[in-house]
Amino acid sequence: MKSLKTEINVDNAFFVISTNGQSGRGASCSVVQATKTGSGFSYDLFGGWRKTLASTPAARVTDKLIEDTHAAGLVEFERMKQAGELPKEKTNGVITRGMILWTEGIGSRRHRVVYEVVQNEFGTNYKTVEVEQPHALSTDSHVKHIDNKFGIGVYHKAEMFDRMDELDAMVEAGKQHAIDSARAKQMEQEAKDKARNEAIDKGRQIVRDSIGENIPPYAIVGFYNESETRMDDYTETHTTNYVVLGWSHNKANVVSELVAACKNFEGTKHLTEADKDTHTYSSRVFIGSKYRGWQVQKMATEGSNLTAIYEYAAKNYAAPRPSISSATENSGTTSVDGTRIVHNESKGGVEIYFKGKPAQHVLDSLKSAGFRWSRFNSCWYARVSDRTIAEASKYGTVPSSASHVEDGHDNMIIDQIAERINA
Numbered sequence: 001m002k003s004l005k006t007e008i009n010v011d012n013a014f015f016v017i018s019t020n021g022q023s024g025r026g027a028s029c030s031v032v033q034a035t036k037t038g039s040g041f042s043y044d045l046f047g048g049w050r051k052t053l054a055s056t057p058a059a060r061v062t063d064k065l066i067e068d069t070h071a072a073g074l075v076e077f078e079r080m081k082q083a084g085e086l087p088k089e090k091t092n093g094v095i096t097r098g099m100i101l102w103t104e105g106i107g108s109r110r111h112r113v114v115y116e117v118v119q120n121e122f123g124t125n126y127k128t129v130e131v132e133q134p135h136a137l138s139t140d141s142h143v144k145h146i147d148n149k150f151g152i153g154v155y156h157k158a159e160m161f162d163r164m165d166e167l168d169a170m171v172e173a174g175k176q177h178a179i180d181s182a183r184a185k186q187m188e189q190e191a192k193d194k195a196r197n198e199a200i201d202k203g204r205q206i207v208r209d210s211i212g213e214n215i216p217p218y219a220i221v222g223f224y225n226e227s228e229t230r231m232d233d234y235t236e237t238h239t240t241n242y243v244v245l246g247w248s249h250n251k252a253n254v255v256s257e258l259v260a261a262c263k264n265f266e267g268t269k270h271l272t273e274a275d276k277d278t279h280t281y282s283s284r285v286f287i288g289s290k291y292r293g294w295q296v297q298k299m300a301t302e303g304s305n306l307t308a309i310y311e312y313a314a315k316n317y318a319a320p321r322p323s324i325s326s327a328t329e330n331s332g333t334t335s336v337d338g339t340r341i342v343h344n345e346s347k348g349g350v351e352i353y354f355k356g357k358p359a360q361h362v363l364d365s366l367k368s369a370g371f372r373w374s375r376f377n378s379c380w381y382a383r384v385s386d387r388t389i390a391e392a393s394k395y396g397t398v399p400s401s402a403s404h405v406e407d408g409h410d411n412m413i414i415d416q417i418a419e420r421i422n423a
Contacts (some may be wrong), residue, residue, distance in 0.1 A: 002063050004070040007034075010081060013089035017053065017077060019070035021061035028055040029073030033087055035142075049087045090301065092145045092157055098167065099145060100159045101128055105152035112138065113161045115171050129167070135174035184281040196311065202311035206317050207244075214340065216247040217353060217378060218298045219309045220319075222268050227291040237309045239290055248298060249342075252376040253285035258296050261332060263316040268294045302355075331368035339395045343384070343402035350392050350402055352380045362375055366391065 006017040019029040032050040053073035058065055064289050080086055093113060095101075102109045112128035126140045146157045161167065207215070224241035245268065246261035255276050262268040271287050271294065278285055286297035338355035338406040352371070369391035371380040384402050392398050 003068060004066060004076065004224075006070070006085045010075070010086055011089065013087065015040050015086070017070075017073055019073060020067050022059055024059060024363065026056045026058040027061055027066045027069040029053045031067050031073070031367040062365035081212055089355070092143065092148065094154075095126060095143055095156060097119050098129075098164050099156055100161055100162045101126065101140060101154055101156050103153070104149065104155050111332060113170070115167055130175045131161075131170075133173075134177040135170045137171070137174040137178060179330050179364070199314040200307055200310045203313035203315075203317070206313045207310060210317070210319060210321055211247060215301045215306065216249050218248040218251065219244055219301055220246040220248060220258060221263065221299050221309065221312055222262075222288075222294050222316075224301055225269070225289065226294055240314060241267075244309060244313045244319050245296060249377055249379075251298075251378045253298055255285065258285075258287045258298070261319075262296055264320060265316065268296055273297060341392050341396045341398050343381075344381075347402065348384055349381050350384050350388055350398065351377070352392055352395060353378070354380075354395075362395075365394070 003021070004019045008015045008017065009359040014034045015031050016034050017029065019027060021027040024040050029049060030052045033048055046275070053076040055070050056065055056069045056072075070116045079226050095117065097114055097117060099114045100111050102111045103112060110130055110132065112130045114128050116124045116127040118127065123141060126143060128140060130136045130138075140154045143154045143156060146155045149155060170372055222243040222245055223239045225237050226240050227237045243265050245264050248257060250257065255273050259271065259273055262271040273287075274288075275287050275292055276285060282422065285299060286295050286347070288295040299309060301309060340349040340353040341355065343349075344351055351374075354365070358366075366380050369382070369387055370385075371382040371391065373379075383389075389402060392402075
């Protein structure tokens with residue numbers, strides 16, 4: 001489905017006639033008065049003159065329907081032209097160096113003076129300097145005479161600045177102010193970056209002292225949010241505090257696990273299963289308030305997430321030290337490429353955590369050796385046996401605690417279940 005457009009100049013008043021189709025409704029041709037800007041046109045979105053010239057209702061829109069409707073619109077435009085029904089050119093006058101401009105409709109009227117007019121292929125730009133100190137510089141492109149006022153915009157009334165001898169000095173002061181502001185922002189950003197890097201280093205050391213080098217795949221983190229409602233009724237939320245509450249090998253957002261972690265920190269102790277909620281877009285479960293107060297959820301400990309978790313740990317760290325039993329249960333080794341192999345003693349299993357999705361031949365080998373994928377823990381798992389230990393050894397060092405378990409009956413049942421699943 002195509003659209004058609006015709007641009008017409010009538011005594012220096014520019015008009016753009018366009019025709020479009022909409023399935024189920026037909027085709028419509030309309031005209032809008034425009035302002036020529038270099039190689040194109042600009043329109044007053046709300047205040048500009050516009051009119052429907054022709055419309056053709058139809059259930060099915062075709063190119064011929066659009067062409068016929070556009071032709072009818074051009075005939076109606078010509079009739080309006082001959083009858084003198086078209087609006088005259090809106091003149092904004094000639095804007096020159098020294099003319100005063102202001103923005104109408106947003107905050108206070110900060111008057112500024114044009115110090116340079118720049119023509120380019122897209123139209124005209126007016127470089128301005130504010131009359132009041134610190135003489136901030138800016139550029140405007142769409143300026144109207146106040147007689148053509150409609151809504152928010154930049155206007156003038158052909159008034160000239162009465163201190164032209166000061167204009168060049170004001171521009172230089174504005175340029176210096178811009179340089180000073182940029183330097184101050186750079187120094188402020190450098191100070192923030194330095195403080196953040198120091199916090200990350202501090203948090204990394206806190207985590208290492210607590211759980212060592214082998215970081216579990218998920219952290220349970222709390223965020224304290226504060227919200228405020230603006231004049232446009234939009235609620236803005238700002239996170240002002242963080243806490244690392246615990247670690248997890250489980251990808252699933254198990255509510256009881258999140259609630260248990262909440263008990264590790266004074267600010268989150270009050271949260272219970274009744275405080276369960278869901279993120280609107282990601283559908284991820286969390287405990288706490290959506291807009292104000294503490295919100296507890298899981299984060300994967302990968303890439304920039306892990307850096308952020310270190311930063312949170314520097315604020316507050318309440319994750320308990322792993323007990324001897326849990327450390328044994330989840331003990332593991334990490335290979336050079338980041339693959340982690342864990343001996344889960346409580347389940348008599350071996351678990352392989354890859355940093356990314358393995359190659360297809362690796363997946364085929366794992367499946368043939370009896371490994372299965374856990375979507376909750378994001379790992380490949382199997383019962384400990386000579387076969388599974390040999391397979392796991394291909395991808396890293398298997399923990400010494402993983403010894404062969406002679407349990408042919410269990411292995412037989414597992415093989416039978418696997419056969420049924422794959423059948």
